[in-house]
Amino acid sequence: PRMLDINQRCRAMMAWRGDPAVHVTFFEDLVGASGGGDAGRQVQELQRIASHLGLWLPRKMAGAIAQNLHGGTETFRRGRIAASRERMSAGQRDLFKKVAGDVLIELGYETGYNW
Numbered sequence: 354p355r356m357l358d359i360n361q362r363c364r365a366m367m368a369w370r371g372d373p374a375v376h377v378t379f380f381e382d383l384v385g386a387s388g389g390g391d392a393g394r395q396v397q398e399l400q401r402i403a404s405h406l407g408l409w410l411p412r413k414m415a416g417a418i419a420q421n422l423h424g425g426t427e428t429f430r431r432g433r434i435a436a437s438r439e440r441m442s443a444g445q446r447d448l449f450k451k452v453a454g455d456v457l458i459e460l461g462y463e464t465g466y467n468w
Contacts, residue, residue: 358452358453359449359452359453359456360452360453360455360456363453363456363460364456367456367459367460376401376402376405378398378401378402380434381394381434382394382395382397382398383395383398383399383422384422384433384434385419385422388433388434389433389434389435390434392419395419395422396412396415396416396419397415399415399418399419400412400415403415438468446468450466450468454466
């Protein structure tokens with residue numbers, strides 16, 4: 354069977370946005386300050402995930418969970434926002450732009466193709 358390319362896979366998942374049965378989260382919302390994000394945003398996102406699951410998660414407990422998401426676990430490989438840019442060659446970036454650059458723009462990761 355033929356595998357879907359990254360554009361097709363992303364678009365299939367992007368179609369879930371707006372479905373009340375689905376909670377969409379982003380890496381940047383979960384990585385926290387240790388990964389170049391924001392600790393408050395991380396705690397809020399954990400609380401939103403819990404709420405979506407019908408659970409109440411006190412801020413203090415969400416903070417404790419947040420502290421264990423980054424570092425000392427295998428949750429995040431490197432756990433740094435935009436780290437993929439450092440690992441992609443110019444050729445890989447060009448290919449990604451061709452295949453799925455529009456997806457990055459639609460999701461707000463890029464504003465154009467000059468990255």
